[in-house]
Amino acid sequence: MTTQNAVGNSFAVVRQYAPYVQANWGYANHWYPALFSEELAEDGVKGVTIGGHDLALRRSQGKTYAVSDRCVHRGVKLSGKPMCLADGTITCWYHGFTYDLSDGNLTTIVGNPDDALIGNVRIRTYPVQERNGMIYVFVGDEDFSPVPDLSTDLPMKVTDDANPVAHLLGEHTVVKGIHRRLVGNWRLAAENGLDPGHLLVHWDNQLVVALDRALPLGLQALSEDATEMIDIPDGPKGVMNRYDKPELYRPVLENPKVNMTARGTVPHYFRVSLWVPGVLMVEHWPISNFVQYEFYVPIDDHHHEYWEVIAYRAETEEERKEFEFKFDNFLLPLGLLDFNNRDVFAREATEEHYTRFDGWTNEVLCDMDFSVVSWRKQASRHLRGYFSSPYHDED
Amino acid sequence: MTTQNAVGNSFAVVRQYAPYVQANWGYANHWYPALFSEELAEDGVKGVTIGGHDLALRRSQGKTYAVSDRCVHRGVKLSGKPMCLADGTITCWYHGFTYDLSDGNLTTIVGNPDDALIGNVRIRTYPVQERNGMIYVFVGDEDFSPVPDLSTDLPMKVTDDANPVAHLLGEHTVVKGIHRRLVGNWRLAAENGLDPGHLLVHWDNQLVVALDRALPLGLQALSEDATEMIDIPDGPKGVMNRYDKPELYRPVLENPKVNMTARGTVPHYFRVSLWVPGVLMVEHWPISNFVQYEFYVPIDDHHHEYWEVIAYRAETEEERKEFEFKFDNFLLPLGLLDFNNRDVFAREATEEHYTRFDGWTNEVLCDMDFSVVSWRKQASRHLRGYFSSPYHDED
Amino acid sequence: MTTQNAVGNSFAVVRQYAPYVQANWGYANHWYPALFSEELAEDGVKGVTIGGHDLALRRSQGKTYAVSDRCVHRGVKLSGKPMCLADGTITCWYHGFTYDLSDGNLTTIVGNPDDALIGNVRIRTYPVQERNGMIYVFVGDEDFSPVPDLSTDLPMKVTDDANPVAHLLGEHTVVKGIHRRLVGNWRLAAENGLDPGHLLVHWDNQLVVALDRALPLGLQALSEDATEMIDIPDGPKGVMNRYDKPELYRPVLENPKVNMTARGTVPHYFRVSLWVPGVLMVEHWPISNFVQYEFYVPIDDHHHEYWEVIAYRAETEEERKEFEFKFDNFLLPLGLLDFNNRDVFAREATEEHYTRFDGWTNEVLCDMDFSVVSWRKQASRHLRGYFSSPYHDED
């Protein structure tokens, strides 16, 4: 039974991005952020879940490692009660199975150093990289090879800007941010980030009002090129809303039918792009010369970890301190929290329809969704694999 | 496996009211109360769910409207964050889809007034009537026609009483009440309301004790006519316990086996009837000349909205004020709350058996259930349709 | 998809204790503790659930009874709102169905003493025994006969000890304890209790440190006899870790690979055994001459009631008082709570793997699990029946 009278998307439309529609659990075989560096102290252990994979991250002698968070013995989470007795190893708190962090091999059992299993079983390890304050892990099929370069799973380095924003892997790049577990499929979050049609949820945000930002009611694309497909050989794949090209967009400044007129007098340039496997870049946001990156990391089919990261190029210690001060007292409260909390509300509100009412075939897209559709097609073309449910007690 | 030794109802018995047993989600194509008038302010929006239909109610320029609460675009609830920018319309807070309240047509999109969808898609609208302080909606199949008169889905107008109680649609009728979401299928609630066998849960209620009401331990029906089937042509269908006819009932005043004797010395006349699609009328309750109406509005198969409404005929402003004073300080706390909370407990306690242990075929009815069985049969005869699960992610 | 690289148990191994692996809901046709005597006051009613059976326990004129907690009429729990109007009966609070506690027969209905059902339907009754402060019920198939002696479902009476600990049914035995509902299948709890490999979770417990107990890192079994299979004809069946025989175990005192050395200087003798259908005996624990019994009573397939009972032989009133003082101020806070809370954590942490990742075939047992495997085999041989889900709304 449906309570709507709309015709949903036609089969022909959905077929154009069918691989994407199937990716309920997310894209496998990609690099995803797991933790900020400052969240993992020396000798610390933290558990995270990405695409159904439970991972234990551990820092030992300065190096970071990621291993399966399931003890091979009786399956408890190693991170449930961190126990690290020797450098370069992680010990299960229950019966003392101790694994080498570099290869996952069982190296000893605390209470039985002579056990026959020692040297013969192991837990899985995951590739890790720590760069500019963030710890990334490569998650997917164990035999996937070769592991692509981390840079292929991050937004491209901006080159066509007089004052290009900081790249996540760039020299002198500093980052600060937050992440939180949200209800909602990762794709609903990613699409919301890119979507030029959701300006309405932000029109009365404190940030926008305080800075008197000129925000149109909407943006009408004037050409197919308004959202550019970007496919860098051996590099990032994504789509970019070319807000930098005024000939591609007509801003909608009033809609008399609903008595709305765009507010604000201060023009502000920014540009939005979205990258496989689900990373947003908003150049010159929340303010010029800064950049906001967002990751929508799949946890399971109905939850994602929402990452909000502000990056900046700080060449001196003073610049870094100024960045941190701005972050703590302006960018975090007004940007990542007050502004983006509207997006959080919207994404969580969308989940029910896509879960319970089969939204992927029961949605009615409009002109403003050209951008989202481009993303779906682009994401469908650059698929390395799917995550799937790890649970045996489900279908 | 069953832990009981009882024989359940025979197949022959259940077959007599099989249509009713199938109505897990409730009876479709009926009028149901959605809100009290005072709950919907001018320009207000409220969301309610009836039989799996999510509805958004809105009052604009004094008139009330009901539309589907699912935006055709990407399915969020319009009531999630009410946004009404122009009279006679409702705007989705996410991307600005704006619908005409009278026919559901998409009339504009805030940020794109030229979108091709405008005028070509719509959300469903539902018939609404507002009468004597209550807002009713007609919910069911969209093509159900003609929509029956509201009065057919309310208890009949009483005519055989020297001092007939107020009808819900009557001139001068004033109502006050409450409603709340309860665990439990709507039928368990309806049957509890009618059931003459549940006096035991009320025998020590404050209302009964304070007024020294003579309440028997039980009521033994002496004839098939004790519960009358009422079928008014083009009007209400229901059953009535004819407590007004002393020749039909023998009150049970003591049961020595359990050392119980009926308490109270003040006789009190009232009469109970139950009407399709699940509306109770208790004439002269909580006190003479007042009437308590109850609606058991299905939300889904395991929850209903429990409505308790006291009605009274107030011809002057003074009578209305006196009614409101009595309601606030006596009828509400002692009647709708203290007294009926016992019923709430009982209904919620019954749900588990009917849900998890297939209670409809695994119950053992007794003589006192003649009244409930009459209701089941009557309800089975007057079926306009079933609600069913709207969810795609369930069987 | 699995995130581990381990081979699970081979089919040949699992086959050795296949009946046990199937017992998700527990072993039927056994005696289980339902309440401590002090929890059931004269005329009191309490509801408990064992292996999916909902039971109402009632004490009337000093005698305890157990009946099905589901009213045959419309299925509410009798214990939901205890109502006992006459000795030797229990009355349903909803419509007054009144049952004889000794045979479950419907003896009257409060409001209709002449109902045709009276004398013709009944609820199930369960055998009950109250011994030394504990109330046991026999739960399983209604036609299971003969009901075995209670002693067959309790740990054996110890005879091979110079100072044998108190038996649960012994003369002069006094007991004190607690019980609580835990997440986790009953078998994970039982195995944790026996398992000599879980010493690691206790190595820094307050009890161990305060008493400077010499606790090894692990115990290496030197022979198949280290865990003895005990099968007493017409009596208890179980397995016992023969810690009393030094030739059977080699304590592991250090493991240089993880920089661990056993702590403590005071040797302490205790002995652990586990009995069908899931009862642990730890002789001389928490301190010498006392004994800790634990029951892991299945509630459903994912929850058990964890019973911790300390027993002592007190021949005089003074000895009993001294026992109670020690219990309240030492054995309870340091033993049953601080010490065993570590076990609670471990069991609850293990549940997820066995539920969602099919742990019974996806575990990798080690040498120290010889004891657990012996238990599984022994339990497989002494099976009187399975509990199963009572719910109709599950597969």
Ligand code: FES
């Ligand atoms: S579960 Fe990890 S060592 Fe036993």
Ligand code: FES
């Ligand atoms: S979901 Fe309503 S306008 Fe987009």
Ligand code: FES
């Ligand atoms: S449900 Fe127990 S008497 Fe009716």
